[in-house]
Amino acid sequence: MPERKQRGAFIVIEGLDRSGKSTQVSLLEKRCKDAGLPVRLVKFPDRTTPIGKLIDSYLRSDSEMDDHAIHLLFSANRWELAPSIIESLNAGTTVICDRYAFSGIAFSAAKNKPTMSYEWCRAPDIYLPAPDITLFLDVSPEKARERGGYGAERYENAEMQERVEHVFERIGVEIGDGSRWFAVDADREKEAVAEELWERVQPYVKGTEKPLQRLWE
Ligand code: FDM
Numbered sequence: 001m002p003e004r005k006q007r008g009a010f011i012v013i014e015g016l017d018r019s020g021k022s023t024q025v026s027l028l029e030k031r032c033k034d035a036g037l038p039v040r041l042v043k044f045p046d047r048t049t050p051i052g053k054l055i056d057s058y059l060r061s062d063s064e065m066d067d068h069a070i071h072l073l074f075s076a077n078r079w080e081l082a083p084s085i086i087e088s089l090n091a092g093t094t095v096i097c098d099r100y101a102f103s104g105i106a107f108s109a110a111k112n113k114p115t116m117s118y119e120w121c122r123a124p125d126i127y128l129p130a131p132d133i134t135l136f137l138d139v140s141p142e143k144a145r146e147r148g149g150y151g152a153e154r155y156e157n158a159e160m161q162e163r164v165e166h167v168f169e170r171i172g173v174e175i176g177d178g179s180r181w182f183a184v185d186a187d188r189e190k191e192a193v194a195e196e197l198w199e200r201v202q203p204y205v206k207g208t209e210k211p212l213q214r215l216w217e
């Protein structure tokens with residue numbers, strides 16, 4: 001049998017604010033490094049690119065933007081990085097991604113605009129590289145409150161977060177074939193959450209022969 005080429009795994013971490021996402025992303029990166037695995041961290045939005053700078057200014061409320069336009073910029077920000085993500089994966093590097101297209105759908109659809117349906121919000125991200133696995137950090141509103149409230153950026157309030165969570169639930173149901181999307185109880189101590197994430201990524205993290213899929217295919 002001809003030897004098939006291994007590629008790196010594409011792991012996405014999603015979650016609401018105060019879910020411990022940033023902490024878990026760095027813990028997972030560290031575990032990969034400690035295990036000797038080549039790993040690259042990507043974060044969306046990537047605020048460093050010209051498109052990312054527009055997004056950053058919008059999130060800080062330094063500028064206003066039409067809701068459709070900002071949605072498309074978030075997606076464009078993923079598309080501009082997609083070639084380099086694919087390149088890393090093909091080079092055998094595990095890519096851990098802090099937020100991805102699912103945040104894009106969830107936050108925009110949560111605005112409940114008649115002209116921004118779930119389907120409309122999903123459309124610009126169709127054919128982006130699909131994660132091998134997405135881990136959704138599920139935090140309860142009570143726990144989020146206990147963790148010290150929200151920041152000052154746009155969307156960082158309890159009402160918006162609740163609506164976002166409902167869209168995430170829908171995404172989970174749509175994707176959930178039991179292997180590609182996992183909701184992880186993020187109310188627990190960070191060590192317990194980190195342990196579960198590490199277990200969940202085991203089937204992928206040492207490289208995979210599975211061809212990279214595209215989103216929503
Ligand atoms: N966000 C993030 C979106 O609205 N759409 C997207 O496509 C992405 C990736 O931006 F409120 C929102 C989610 C969050 C904000 O994210 C910035 P970070 O993780 O807090 O930087």
Ligand code: MG
Nearest residue numbers: 017151153156
């Ligand atoms: Mg934030």
